[in-house]
Amino acid sequence: MSGSTIKVIIGPQHPALKEPERFILETEGEYVVDVKVRIGYIHRGIEKAMENRTYLQGLYLSERVCGICSDAHTTCYVQGVEELLGVEPPPRSRFIRVVVAELERIHSHLLWLGIAAHEIGFDTLFMYVWRDREVVMDLLEIVSGNRVHYATNTIGGVRRDLNDEKIHKILKGLKTLEDRVKEYLRMIQKEQTVLKRTVNVGILSKSDAIKYGAVGPTIRASGVKRDVRADDPYAAYDEIPFNVVVEDGCDCLARIMVRGREVLESIHIIREALKKMPGGEIRVRVKPRIPPAEALSRVEAPRGELLYYIRSNGTDKPERCKIRTPTLANIPSLCKMLVGGYIADVPIVLAGIDPCFACMDRVLVIDREKKEAKVWTLDMLRRYGREWYRKR
Amino acid sequence: MSKEEEILEKIKGKFGNNIKDITIKRSRRIFAETDMKYLKEILRYAKDELGFDHISTITGEDLGEELELIYHIAYQNAIELSIKTKIPKENPRIATIVDLYPPAGIYEREVHDLLGVVFEGNPDLSPLLLPDNWPKGVYPLRKDVSLEEIKEIIEKGGEKG
Numbered sequence: 001m002s003g004s005t006i007k008v009i010i011g012p013q014h015p016a017l018k019e020p021e022r023f024i025l026e027t028e029g030e031y032v033v034d035v036k037v038r039i040g041y042i043h044r045g046i047e048k049a050m051e052n053r054t055y056l057q058g059l060y061l062s063e064r065v066c067g068i069c070s071d072a073h074t075t076c077y078v079q080g081v082e083e084l085l086g087v088e089p090p091p092r093s094r095f096i097r098v099v100v101a102e103l104e105r106i107h108s109h110l111l112w113l114g115i116a117a118h119e120i121g122f123d124t125l126f127m128y129v130w131r132d133r134e135v136v137m138d139l140l141e142i143v144s145g146n147r148v149h150y151a152t153n154t155i156g157g158v159r160r161d162l163n164d165e166k167i168h169k170i171l172k173g174l175k176t177l178e179d180r181v182k183e184y185l186r187m188i189q190k191e192q193t194v195l196k197r198t199v200n201v202g203i204l205s206k207s208d209a210i211k212y213g214a215v216g217p218t219i220r221a222s223g224v225k226r227d228v229r230a231d232d233p234y235a236a237y238d239e240i241p242f243n244v245v246v247e248d249g250c251d252c253l254a255r256i257m258v259r260g261r262e263v264l265e266s267i268h269i270i271r272e273a274l275k276k277m278p279g280g281e282i283r284v285r286v287k288p289r290i291p292p293a294e295a296l297s298r299v300e301a302p303r304g305e306l307l308y309y310i311r312s313n314g315t316d317k318p319e320r321c322k323i324r325t326p327t328l329a330n331i332p333s334l335c336k337m338l339v340g341g342y343i344a345d346v347p348i349v350l351a352g353i354d355p356c357f358a359c360m361d362r363v364l365v366i367d368r369e370k371k372e373a374k375v376w377t378l379d380m381l382r383r384y385g386r387e388w389y390r391k392r
Numbered sequence: 393m394s395k396e397e398e399i400l401e402k403i404k405g406k407f408g409n410n411i412k413d414i415t416i417k418r419s420r421r422i423f424a425e426t427d428m429k430y431l432k433e434i435l436r437y438a439k440d441e442l443g444f445d446h447i448s449t450i451t452g453e454d455l456g457e458e459l460e461l462i463y464h465i466a467y468q469n470a471i472e473l474s475i476k477t478k479i480p481k482e483n484p485r486i487a488t489i490v491d492l493y494p495p496a497g498i499y500e501r502e503v504h505d506l507l508g509v510v511f512e513g514n515p516d517l518s519p520l521l522l523p524d525n526w527p528k529g530v531y532p533l534r535k536d537v538s539l540e541e542i543k544e545i546i547e548k549g550g551e552k553g
Contacts, residue, residue, distance in 0.1 A: 037498070040505075040521030045542065047506075048532055052539055083418070210445055213495030226469040232420055296421055296464065296472055298448075305469070309451045309462065324449035324499075332495040 004028060008343065010350075010381070021331070021355065023338075023346075030342050030388075035335040039328075050321040054288060055081050055155060058321065062308075063149050065323060068111065071104045072301035073323075074153040079234055080297035080310040081155050084290050093157035094236040095277040099170070100143060100152045101235065101299075102266040102273070106177065107136045108302035109217075109259040109266075112354045113184070116256055119347040120197040121386040125184070132180045139173045142166055157283025167274055174267045181267075185260045188253075197389065198252035202337040202349035205250055214333040215326050216304020217262065218353045221247050221254035228300035240272045255352045288316040301326050303354050327355045344385035396422055396471060399442055406437055425476045428486055434475060435463060435492055443467055447493040452503040454535045459484050459507055465493075479509065488514040506533040525550030 008025040022041070026034035046065055050058045062077035063070045075097055082089060089097075110133040117125035137147050143166060144150035152158050162170075188194050204214065209222035219226055227244040229237045245261040247254035290312035297308045304326035313319040330353040337349050393401075396416045403411055403424070411434060414424035426434055438444040448464040458478045465473050479486050488511040490497045500511040501520040508531040511517065519526065527550070532542055 036516075038518075038520065040519070040523075043521040045532060048539070048542070211494060213446055213493070228469065231469040232472075294417075294423070296474060298472070305448065307448050307464070309449075309464070309474075311453070320451070320453045322449070322451040322453075328498065328502075329449075329495065331498055 005033070010346065023350070025338065025343070025346070027343055030344070032338050032341055032343060032346065035338050037331055037335065039331075047321055047323060050318055052317065054316045055290065055318065056288070058318065059153070059155065062323075063151065066301075066325070067148055068108050069104060069301045069303065069306075070149050071100050071152060072299050072306050074151075075101060075235065076297050076299045076301075076306050076308045077310075077321075078153045078155050079299070080295040080308045081290070082286075083295035083297065084293045084310060084312045085155070085286055087156055087284060087286055089157045090281040090284060091236070091278045092161075092280050093282045095273045096158045096160075096162060096282065097153065097235040098237060098240065098273045099162070099270050099277075100140070100150055100158075102270045103136055103140050103143065103170075104150070105266045105302045106263050107133060107140065108354075109263050110136065110181075112259060112302075112351070113256065116252075116348065116351050117194075119351045119382065119385075120194065121382070122191075122193050125194075128180075129184065132177065135173050135176050139170055142169050154283060156286045157281070159283070161282050162274075162277075170270065170274065174270060178264065178267050181260060181263045185257070185264075188256060188260065194256070195253065197345075197348060198256060199249075201252045201345050202255075202341060202352050203250050204333055204337050208336055209250075209333060212333040212336050213329055214304075214353075215329045216300070216302070216354075217255060217258045218304065218330050218333060220245060221258045222250045223248040228298050228305050232298055234297075234299060236273060236276075239276060240269055242269050242272070252348050252352045259354075289314065290316070290318075303327060303330070305329060327353070330355070342388075344388040347382050347385055394419075395467075396420065399467065399471065399473070402442060403434070403438070407434060410434075420471045422471065422473045423476070424473065428477045428479055431463070431475065431477045432487055432489060432492070435465065435489055438465060438473060438475075439492055444473060447489075447496050447499070448472065450496065450499040450503055452507040452509060452533065454481070454507065454533065456535065457481060459509060461486065461503065461509065463489070484509045485512055486510075487512050490514055505531075507531050508534070523550050527551045 006027050008027050010023040022038040024036040025032050046061050050061055059074060059077060062073045065073045110129055114126045114129040140150060141147050144152050152160060204222050206223045209219045209224055223246060225244050225246050230244050242265055245258050245265055247258045292312055292314050294311045299306050306326055307324040309322040311319045334353050341349060400414055400416060400422060404414060410426060410430045412425045416422050444465040444467045446466040448466055451462040453460045459481050460476055460478050463475045488500060497514060500514050501517055503509050504511060504517045505519055505521045527545060530537060
């Protein structure tokens with residue numbers, strides 16, 4: 001590395017969400033030439049905590065791994081525990097799981113779309129999308145009583161049923177969301193404000209996406225048709241026909257399009273699930289102690305493949321509960337996307353994998369020769385990016 | 393013959409007694425066990441010949457006398473093959489698989505942090521999850537490390553305080 005290389009340290013301060021990260025970017029001029037990652041600033045030791053708590057207590061811990069995809073975590077967890085027990089959740093509960101999971105995906109993708117717009121300085125879009133996201137947040141509250149931790153899943157089924165009144169409200173809300181998202185998708189493909197900052201930015205080729213183990217919308221935006229819901233079906237996904245959304249752009253625009261189109265697909269899935277949902281019980285009672293067994297559970301969280309490996313030992317507490325979140329899986333691909341790109345593109349590329357982005361809240365710039373260090377905030381980096389593009 | 397059975401037969405045919413307890417636990421879930429000296433060979437075969445092109449993660453577990461590593465790899469995002477191998481707790485060393493699966497690097501760093509396994513050949517085993525001043529030799533996911541001990545370390549603010 002020549003003497004002119006400058007280290008730009010992004011992160012790690014992260015106020016709220018699960019994955020705070022620090023990226024140490026090695027830069028030459030305006031280019032990023034190398035990236036190093038450090039995470040764990042609020043590693044809470046949930047896996048260890050689970051070993052010391054009962055399966056039911058573990059359910060509440062898993063719900064709190066992530067504040068955005070809390071339902072994906074509990075779904076993955078309860079499926080694993082149900083497999084250990086050899087218990088089948090009732091059919092109706094499997095459909096309710098699909099409804100809540102897809103409502104969560106819609107809220108997560110809309111949240112992300114707003115953030116992506118903000119990263120490129122398109123705050124009008126940010127405001128509109130977040131206004132519309134309130135529609136799905138209200139639906140989640142109607143269904144579960146909560147906006148964030150839905151506490152829908154339990155070992156052996158779900159805790160709350162859907163009635164005709166709730167279903168009517170969901171269908172009404174979905175219509176509003178469908179119209180709005182279709183409009184955004186139409187606009188995004190024509191709007192120069194978006195295109196100039198996202199086309200050919202943060203390229204991840206199809207072969208690299210597989211090689212570096214990308215998951216979720218990130219790999220689907222690189223033209224690889226992979227979705228746990230379709231490939232390794234769980235809940236009621238094998239009874240609902242749906243399309244796996246794929247885009248060939250391999251860039252940030254493709255990542256926007258994939259998530260936008262997935263919202264429409266989620267709306268379709270919810271409608272089908274509500275139509276096909278059978279009657280009957282929503283949960284079965286289970287025993288607290290689980291004989292020795294092991295289970296590997298996977299779900300398609302909004303950000304991609306989420307995995308739990310659980311091993312029981314005959315007591316009411318698990319011997320081991322391993323969690324692998326999709327953001328961790330996407331970090332090697334993210335490093336690949338950043339290398340060779342402009343510093344000004346870092347915010348949107350980083351946001352492109354939909355990590356818990358607030359980790360970039362502080363930036364430290366060190367000039368190796370002068371041994372000076374400057375602390376930047378994410379806002380400063382964002383402003384730098386916008387200014388840089390304006391002058392270009 | 394299902395795809396799972398086909399994969400199982402191929403691995404059995406290729407590695408014979410060097411692969412133990414290979415079973416299909418349910419649809420799309422295959423579990424197997426092997427000695428650490430055959431692990432990489434099996435992974436390479438699964439990746440290059442059978443199309444297991446994705447590594448989901450590496451699970452580490454403390455079994456008391458030994459540590460167990462489970463390599464979860466996926467075929468077409470559907471069939472998960474979990475290969476287990478045991479390594480001595482006294483000298484927990486095993487060859488890296490970064491050369492086979494580049495994303496494994498970050499999963500190895502995680503297991504190194506939490507269970508103290510040294511992955512020989514991994515270019516970067518710097519702390520990923522634990523703080524920089526976490527005391528050397530304390531691996532929180534090991535069974536002999538109690539919650540009280542972890543709490544004490546955190547309250548002291550790490551090694552240097």
